[in-house]
Amino acid sequence: MKVLLVDDDYLALEGLCQMLRWENFGGELAGCATDGIEAVSIIEGTLPDVVISDIKMPRMDGINLASWLHHNHREIRIILLSGHSEFEYAQKALQYRVTDYILKPITRQKIAELENRLAKINCELQAKNEVRRLAADDALRDQLLAALRKGDAGELSKLMLSGDISSALLQDSDGTLGATILNYVFDYQNEIGKDKPNLTELKKASIENYWSLRSPKERIDYLFTCCQNLMAYSENQKGEYEQPIAAHCIQVIQEHFSDPSFNISQLADMVNLSLPYLSTVFKQVTGQTISSYLSQQRLLHSQNLLQDISIPIRDVCTRSGYEDPHYFARFFKKQTGMTPSEYRNLYSSRPLS
DSSP states (O other): OEEEEEOSOHHHHHHHHHHSOGGGTTOEEEEEESSHHHHHHHHHHHOOSEEEEESOOSSSOHHHHHHHHHHHOTTSEEEEEEOGGGHHHHGGGGGGTOOEEEESSOOHHHHHHHHHHHHHHHHHHHHHHHHHHHHTOHHHHHHHHHHHHHTOHHHHHHHHTSHHHHHHHHTOTTOHHHHHHHHHHHHHHHHTTTTGGGHHHHHHHHHHHHHHOOSHHHHHHHHHHHHHHHHHHHHHHHHHHHHHHHHHHHHHHHHHTTSTTOOHHHHHHHHTSOHHHHHHHHHHHHSSOHHHHHHHHHHHHHHHHHTOTTSOHHHHHHHTTOSOHHHHHHHHHHHHSSOHHHHHHHHHTSOOO
């Protein structure tokens, strides 16, 4: 945690720097300034986490510095040092979200109080950093969507109530992580086709509902309930939708597998479903992956074509959906134990029935 010290009294500045036990609150000195103007220059260059500033200074005093921070860097905390005679004046800075006041003279006891306050700020900053990290973590999205797709309530509960996630949600005062999780939930709603016409409005209303909840516990319960309700809906619809989806996929594959440019991403686009959801449904219905089914159909077709000796092997390759003849030969041998030529010779050597 970076701390900037600001005071026009150089001795006071030096004394504060020496008296603070930086290791007690995980702090490091970002710099020292003798007035607000100099402080602004340092802030723009180093972006400290906390500014500790005297109130009475030339050019730009502590109140004006607090105002500048409020309008330009709200995330930076400011603690003001003030004398008794300045305290009423210092209260004007309440509108600028001043973190705390320390009354002069600065004694060892007040230094200890300041260190305790800085330690709390450091904990809050670390918690916010963890919230940001998780909100940007693709692994969290993948884990949540995987649990939803499998309909695994146990895995969902383990994920949502895990130490990292639940602790971050408890500290998620801005609702950043919670809103991110809700976005993932609505990604899944879009995958399974639920409420597609109203999805944007539903998402907006859900996030507003989440932000309106006051306690972190209520927010966590709300997120968990949203996920459970969606899993229950998906489970109820499986019998109605999954068989037709898989059947439609098989039909599209049969129509396009001979095209070398056709792949499973194109298949997902053609059936208007996300690839992860489509893969899960196809595997549940057929017992195999889309890729393996596509490869199987191409291989079977190539075997049929090879039985016609009038078709050159290069044409067999392209007409079976393989772009590279060398890859086709390697894949064919791996699957059948024979090269395409050996397979053709074996077939052509059989007696006619």
